[in-house]
Amino acid sequence: MCMHIVVQHADVFINRPLWLSPSTESENVTTVTAFILLGFTEKPEMCPLFSVIFLLLYVLTVLGNGWMITLIRAEKHLHTPMYFFLSNLSVLDLCYSSVIAPKALEVHLHCGRASLSVPACATQMFCFTMLVTAECFLLAVMAYDRFMAICHPLTYVLLMTQGRCTCLVLGAYCCGLVGSLIQTSGAFRLSYCGPNRINHFFCDIPAVLKLSCSDTWLSEVILFISTSVIAVVTTTIIFISYTQVLLNVLRSHTGQGRRKALSTCTSHLTTLGLFYGTAIFMYAQPRTKAGSQDQDKVVSMFYTLVIPMLNPLIYSLRNKDVKEAMKHLRSRKIVDLFMK
Numbered sequence: 001m002c003m004h005i006v007v008q009h010a011d012v013f014i015n016r017p018l019w020l021s022p023s024t025e026s027e028n029v030t031t032v033t034a035f036i037l038l039g040f041t042e043k044p045e046m047c048p049l050f051s052v053i054f055l056l057l058y059v060l061t062v063l064g065n066g067w068m069i070t071l072i073r074a075e076k077h078l079h080t081p082m083y084f085f086l087s088n089l090s091v092l093d094l095c096y097s098s099v100i101a102p103k104a105l106e107v108h109l110h111c112g113r114a115s116l117s118v119p120a121c122a123t124q125m126f127c128f129t130m131l132v133t134a135e136c137f138l139l140a141v142m143a144y145d146r147f148m149a150i151c152h153p154l155t156y157v158l159l160m161t162q163g164r165c166t167c168l169v170l171g172a173y174c175c176g177l178v179g180s181l182i183q184t185s186g187a188f189r190l191s192y193c194g195p196n197r198i199n200h201f202f203c204d205i206p207a208v209l210k211l212s213c214s215d216t217w218l219s220e221v222i223l224f225i226s227t228s229v230i231a232v233v234t235t236t237i238i239f240i241s242y243t244q245v246l247l248n249v250l251r252s253h254t255g256q257g258r259r260k261a262l263s264t265c266t267s268h269l270t271t272l273g274l275f276y277g278t279a280i281f282m283y284a285q286p287r288t289k290a291g292s293q294d295q296d297k298v299v300s301m302f303y304t305l306v307i308p309m310l311n312p313l314i315y316s317l318r319n320k321d322v323k324e325a326m327k328h329l330r331s332r333k334i335v336d337l338f339m340k
Helices: 047-074 081-109 118-151 162-188 205-209 217-251 255-284 292-317 320-330 334-339
Strands: 004-009 012-017 030-032 034-037 114-117
Touching: 034 081, 034 118, 047 081, 047 292, 047 320, 081 114, 081 118, 081 162, 081 292, 114 118, 118 162, 118 205, 118 217, 118 255, 162 205, 162 217, 205 217, 205 292, 217 255, 255 292, 292 320
Parallel strands: none
Antiparallel strands: 004 012, 012 030, 034 114
16 A cells, blocks of 8 residues: 655645655645635734724625615615615625625734635635626616616506516526636636635635636636626616617706606716726736736725625615605614514
8 A cells, every 4th residue: 555645734735645756746736725815914013904994894884785775675665676676786785795804804803814715715706706797787787777767667667567677686696696607617627736825805716816726728718708798798788778868868858857867877877887997997907017916905895895885875865765765764663664
């Protein structure tokens, strides 16, 4: 029976038979069993600051989106397609922030020494990619909803039924599921031989691909094609929808009609600008740019935690119906909400 020596170092394990010759030993496979997330900094004096920032952003995100979901559920006059989609947007924001923030907080509490097993890393990547992709499609669905409401107001109620709205939301989730399966499987079909230190605060696909000892060309092509298809499909729907809305508004003969139509779109356009503007800045910049990794982490924090925190504020401050619903809800007991 052959004897084996097992060498362990920093969660990287090598299984090496004693009888291997030097020439064949180099062909042996090294298996990474865990990754170490470095976060924003490894300086002990800076880690508490980032821990507080992540905790504050996450708490505000949970409170804001939880309040928006509760408000829409509580007020019957908000039981319309527009607010049905908005409540699902809050659910997505809440979920994908919850996938990222707790581990990022742990990373900075341990100051760059928090480990994540390979299956856990793959799970985080899969969940985050699925939820973000679903949000891309949901934003496109919300643009289509505004197009139907403004350009076809007489048939809007008949066409945008509860069943159709539910199918549109489920379709967004299914597209997110398919996109995530393609991208995550493309990343974890590769071999990881070490190093195992991810220069990020979560398992982002580009950051993980940099650690692979396999040829990443095919995985990068899969990632590029899948993200391009998602971007082209969703932005095309959004562009066509809002082009039709703009033309309809310009044809309106009354200033009041124009203001009313635009007011219902302002919040959504603001969210679109923040979400897609950040994504374009993140993925369109040259990969060879100096200091781009640190810049990527800042931008990633913006779209994983800052934008989900801002969305409830955007829809609350710019929406008359939400303001009225908030005033009405304040006068009711919270217990009554859950008794119904």
